[in-house]
Amino acid sequence: MTEIFGIPTQALFGQLLIGLINGSFYALLSLGLAVIFGLLNIINFAHGAQYMMGAFCAWFLLNKLGLSYWWALLLAPLIVGATGVVIERLMLARLYKLDHLYGFLLTFGFALVIQGLFRQQFGSTGLPYSMPKGLEGGQNLGFMFLPNYRAWVIAASLVVCLGTWFMIEKTKLGSYLRAATENRELVQAFGINVPRMITLTYGFGVALAALAGVMAAPIYSVSPLMGADLIIVVFAVVVIGGMGSIMGSIVTGFILGLVEGLTKVFYPEASNTVIFIVMAIVLLIKPAGLFGTQR
Amino acid sequence: MTNSAELAVSSRAEARKGLGHQRVAFWLMVAFFAVAPFAIYPVFLMKVMCFALFACAFNLLLGYVGLLSFGHAMFLGMGGYTAAHAAKVWGLTPELAILCGAAAACVLGIAAGLLAIRRQGIYFAMITLALAQMVYFFCLQAPFTGGEDGIQAVPRGKLFGLIDLANVNAMYATVFVIFVSGFLLIYRIIHSPFGQVLKAIRENEARAISLGYDTDRYKLLAFVLTATLSGLAGATNAIVFQLAALNAVHWTMSGEVVLMTLVGGLGTVFGPVVGALTVLAMENYLAQLGAWVTIVQGVIFIVCVLTFRRGIVGELARWLNKPL
Numbered sequence: 111m112t113e114i115f116g117i118p119t120q121a122l123f124g125q126l127l128i129g130l131i132n133g134s135f136y137a138l139l140s141l142g143l144a145v146i147f148g149l150l151n152i153i154n155f156a157h158g159a160q161y162m163m164g165a166f167c168a169w170f171l172l173n174k175l176g177l178s179y180w181w182a183l184l185l186a187p188l189i190v191g192a193t194g195v196v197i198e199r200l201m202l203a204r205l206y207k208l209d210h211l212y213g214f215l216l217t218f219g220f221a222l223v224i225q226g227l228f229r230q231q232f233g234s235t236g237l238p239y240s241m242p243k244g245l246e247g248g249q250n251l252g253f254m255f256l257p258n259y260r261a262w263v264i265a266a267s268l269v270v271c272l273g274t275w276f277m278i279e280k281t282k283l284g285s286y287l288r289a290a291t292e293n294r295e296l297v298q299a300f301g302i303n304v305p306r307m308i309t310l311t312y313g314f315g316v317a318l319a320a321l322a323g324v325m326a327a328p329i330y331s332v333s334p335l336m337g338a339d340l341i342i343v344v345f346a347v348v349v350i351g352g353m354g355s356i357m358g359s360i361v362t363g364f365i366l367g368l369v370e371g372l373t374k375v376f377y378p379e380a381s382n383t384v385i386f387i388v389m390a391i392v393l394l395i396k397p398a399g400l401f402g403t404q405r
Numbered sequence: 406m407t408n409s410a411e412l413a414v415s416s417r418a419e420a421r422k423g424l425g426h427q428r429v430a431f432w433l434m435v436a437f438f439a440v441a442p443f444a445i446y447p448v449f450l451m452k453v454m455c456f457a458l459f460a461c462a463f464n465l466l467l468g469y470v471g472l473l474s475f476g477h478a479m480f481l482g483m484g485g486y487t488a489a490h491a492a493k494v495w496g497l498t499p500e501l502a503i504l505c506g507a508a509a510a511c512v513l514g515i516a517a518g519l520l521a522i523r524r525q526g527i528y529f530a531m532i533t534l535a536l537a538q539m540v541y542f543f544c545l546q547a548p549f550t551g552g553e554d555g556i557q558a559v560p561r562g563k564l565f566g567l568i569d570l571a572n573v574n575a576m577y578a579t580v581f582v583i584f585v586s587g588f589l590l591i592y593r594i595i596h597s598p599f600g601q602v603l604k605a606i607r608e609n610e611a612r613a614i615s616l617g618y619d620t621d622r623y624k625l626l627a628f629v630l631t632a633t634l635s636g637l638a639g640a641t642n643a644i645v646f647q648l649a650a651l652n653a654v655h656w657t658m659s660g661e662v663v664l665m666t667l668v669g670g671l672g673t674v675f676g677p678v679v680g681a682l683t684v685l686a687m688e689n690y691l692a693q694l695g696a697w698v699t700i701v702q703g704v705i706f707i708v709c710v711l712t713f714r715r716g717i718v719g720e721l722a723r724w725l726n727k728p729l
Contacts, residue, residue: 153527201711210527211473212710215667218660219706226699339538342656346535349528379546386539390520393532397523 352402
């Protein structure tokens with residue numbers, strides 16, 4: 111068996127693949143957080159809970175309504191995004207004039223309620239979600255075995271991330287969005303319905319989280335607390351990347367997933383904490399984050 | 406000249422009048438904790454006092470410097486683990502074990518503070534949360550913490566080598582003294598010139614800088630103080646319950662102390678104490694219902710943020726038109 115630095119290549123590439131998978135989820139989730147933060151100035155603590163709702167939604171669609179994974183991929187983000195729209199209209203919209211911290215605390219309350227309700231209903235153990243048809247099995251690449259589903263997750267999340275980036279940076283709708291981020295009153299004065307844009311932006315960010323949840327369902331089991339610890343890691347990713355740039359949060363997400371995977375190979379004890387350590391180092395060297403601007 | 410001197414004197418007298426109410430409230434609180442053990446289970450009250458001290462320490466940072474730390478559990482937990490280890494493995498007397506716990510939290514506070522104060526606002530909350538999660542994983546894996554089991558059967562020992570704390574009354578008196586001293590220290594900090602500068606930073610940091618204050622140093626010192634006092638609370642809690650466990654370092658604990666402070670009243674002197682009592686009493690009643698505790702906590706968070714931002718004591722103070 112071939113080895114690199116005394117590590118079998120099979121293990122090395124295997125962990126790098128897992129790292130890329132985790133990185134896909136970090137990128138999708140931190141992208142959603144960055145989009146929401148850009149316009150609403152709120153850090154959405156419920157993001158992890160909404161990711162979990164996406165996974166549960168897929169589970170329901172499959173087991174209660176018999177709708178396949180591909181339907182879930184379309185419907186779950188719409189359904190969970192719609193709940194996000196309701197939450198924004200009924201509650202978050204009242205807080206924009208206050209300190210941002212209140213929005214953070216409100217969404218934290220939501221996360222507790224949502225996770226509590228699901229735990230009450232389904233217990234803490236996970237529910238299995240079967241591999242979608244057409245993506246079972248895998249390819250033997252010679253140096254490693256690549257399961258089809260994992261390749262799909264990486265490709266799909268790359269496409270979604272880049273699509274979002276394109277929409278925000280290159281289209282007319284995105285230019286409205288960026289303008290409203292800079293100066294809300296001025297954009298409103300031009301006759302654009304900013305409150306509606308804010309609502310839809312929150313819904314879109316939530317839908318991204320739900321989409322990540324659906325993609326995660328066949329890999330990790332579907333459980334009420336699947337997003338609870340993940341969201342804290344994503345916060346660290348956001349601090350490392352800085353929330354100034356959309357591309358920044360995508361790149362940071364993938365890189366940190368890889369860093370975590372490599373740590374699992376070389377020093378497994380630190381694999382849980384490596385992202386937090388990176389965060390501490392980045393704060394010492396470049397407090398605004400790798401792609402951020404201090405404000 | 407005389408005019409301004411007179412003004413100063415009269416404003417000082419007015420301030421003293423305002424503080425008169427706080428003195429009354431303080432003695433009411435002391436009387437409550439002195440009499441309550443005759444009617445309420447003392448172990449529950451000791452828990453309340455530990456968490457009240459924890460919440461007061463937390464409020465020093467959020468209420469008076471305006472920094473939301475979402476990782477205060479790391480100080481509570483680190484204080485608890487260190488005190489439990491010192492009492493059980495090193496065989497120290499309880500007062501030394503508790504001091505060890507506070508010192509450990511102080512060191513952790515310096516390290517975490519140096520990193521966290523580099524960013525403000527929402528980033529500060531995320532950074533402290535991430536650092537606390539790192540401490541959580543450390544406590545899960547470190548050899549001396551006992552992993553999932555925690556440190557169990559910690560001896561309460563003899564205070565100063567003389568008074569046996571296995572006696573509930575002696576233990577209660579010790580916790581009472583620690584709580585009241587911690588509370589008075591925080592009160593003193595808030596009303597000192599240092600505390601005035603902290604409030605100035607909360608209101609307008611840029612202006613405080615332009616007045617020549619090195620705000621980073623003030624923020625760091627405030628952070629270390631709140632960390633140390635939280636560690637003191639955690640250490641006392643560990644000695645009382647003879648247990649240091651992972652739940653004290655988990656992020657849910659950081660959320661709980663935010664909830665206590667929010668319910669009681671942000672930036673009020675007595676709010677965190679009332680909040681701790683309220684939240685713990687609620688948890689005590691709902692304890693058998695499992696996940697419902699989390700749900701109710703979440704609902705209280707939402708209600709407080711949407712409609713009850715002053716908290717219990719804040720509303721009371723507004724009604725009396727006096728600072729409490």
